Amino acid sequence: MLNQMKYFDYKNNRLLFFNQEATPQYWDKHWEDDNFKKIVRNGKRNKIILTETKKYLGQPKGQKILEGGCGRGQFVYALNELGYDVYGVDYAKNTVEKTNDLFPELKVSFGDVKSLDFPNDFLDAYWSLGVIEHFFDGYDEIISEMARVLKKNGFLFITFPYLSPLRKLKAKLKIYPDFENSNCDIEKFYQFALDAKQVETRLKNFGFQLIAKKNRSGVKGLKDEIKFLSPALQKIYNSDNLFLKVLGFSISKIFSPFAGHSILLIFKKIK
Numbered sequence: 001m002l003n004q005m006k007y008f009d010y011k012n013n014r015l016l017f018f019n020q021e022a023t024p025q026y027w028d029k030h031w032e033d034d035n036f037k038k039i040v041r042n043g044k045r046n047k048i049i050l051t052e053t054k055k056y057l058g059q060p061k062g063q064k065i066l067e068g069g070c071g072r073g074q075f076v077y078a079l080n081e082l083g084y085d086v087y088g089v090d091y092a093k094n095t096v097e098k099t100n101d102l103f104p105e106l107k108v109s110f111g112d113v114k115s116l117d118f119p120n121d122f123l124d125a126y127w128s129l130g131v132i133e134h135f136f137d138g139y140d141e142i143i144s145e146m147a148r149v150l151k152k153n154g155f156l157f158i159t160f161p162y163l164s165p166l167r168k169l170k171a172k173l174k175i176y177p178d179f180e181n182s183n184c185d186i187e188k189f190y191q192f193a194l195d196a197k198q199v200e201t202r203l204k205n206f207g208f209q210l211i212a213k214k215n216r217s218g219v220k221g222l223k224d225e226i227k228f229l230s231p232a233l234q235k236i237y238n239s240d241n242l243f244l245k246v247l248g249f250s251i252s253k254i255f256s257p258f259a260g261h262s263i264l265l266i267f268k269k270i271k
Contacts (some may be wrong), residue, residue: 007175007184007250015167015193021191022134027092033073037102043074044081048216049157053079053125056155060084063124065148068113068142069131073099076106081179089113114141119148128149130262132199133191140202142261147206147269156208156267159216161193166225166259179263196263215260218252223260 003020020026033039055065060170070076070088072095077084086242088108090096096110111117113131126146132139146156163171200210205212223233236248252260 002251003202005184007179007182008171009179010171011161011180011192013195013198015161015171015176016184017161017162017190017193018184019190020119020188023162024092027071027090027093030100031092031095035096038071040072040074040077040099040103040261043076043078044128046075046078048214049127049129050078050082052264053084054082056093056266057084064122065124065127066116066118067127068116068146069128071095071116073103073106073108075129076108077103080106087118089116090174112238114145116145116149120148121151122227123150123154125157130159130161132158133160133194136186136189143203143206143208146202149243150269152269152271154269156203158199158203158267159262159264160199161191161261162196162263163193164215164221164258164260166221167193170256178233184199188211199267203265203267204249205255207255207269208267210265211268212266215256216252216260216264217261218254218256219248222251222255223259224261225259242263 007016007018009012009016053065057065062085065079065086067076067079067086070090071092073088076086076088086107088106089111090108091110091112093110096108099106099108105115109117113128126149127147128142132142135142147196150156161185196213203210219233219237223230223237233251236251239245239248
């Protein structure tokens with residue numbers, strides 16, 4: 001994201017990113033692409049989602065899965081291809097309509113993750129990939145709906161930008177400008193990097209138990225937080241060259257525990 005500004009909210013222990021408000025209109029424009037169909041079909045290449053789903057749900061036997069905030073629906077497509085009974089919901093209306101036109105077999109619908117059109121205890125699993133961090137007023141309504149629609153012993157897979165040890169170190173050293181003393185235009189708020197322990201605590205209050213976590217996106221975390229490394233890492237991050245992709249994978253594997261941009265938390269609903 002160009003011209004991105006970051007401020008640290010020391011009172012609430014979170015990092016704020018400013019540039020562009022994450023509205024439905026923003027996402028419709030962001031997801032516009034001449035290769036829309038190819039991008040959706042390439043969802044099958046994301047081994048993390050497919051591997052983690054099969055690990056916890058087992059082989060497809062009619063299990064119902066929702067991706068809340070599914071965007072173009074590439075992961076709905078991937079899980080559908082595996083044989084799961086998968087749904088997608090997003091509030092970017094034009095994107096949803098395009099997915100419906102190009103992939104009418106997918107159960108992707110226009111909707112709000114704060115008020116889902118599913119009955120109680122309906123789902124076996126819920127994927128949330130980079131959603132909760134975009135709501136300035138908090139995400140309790142979203143996780144309340146997650147708890148409502150998931151069956152007992154169902155699984156929640158949730159990712160978000162988080163306060164990695166590197167970001168915590170920068171905050172401790174007061175490298176980030178203080179949000180409380182800034183004159184930020186809240187209309188340009190884009191996302192938070194959240195404290196993973198705080199998110200875990202909030203989800204525990206809604207009946208979830210953490211069972212696994214994985215730090216992710218070490219290359220992005222390093223390039224976004226260490227300026228002198230940014231030009232070289234940006235080339236690796238954007239490249240389709242096989243050597244650079246392998247190099248990027250190796251860097252991420254080594255540095256994600258310290259500098260990962262995002263984290264995957266896996267929960268089981270126990271209440």
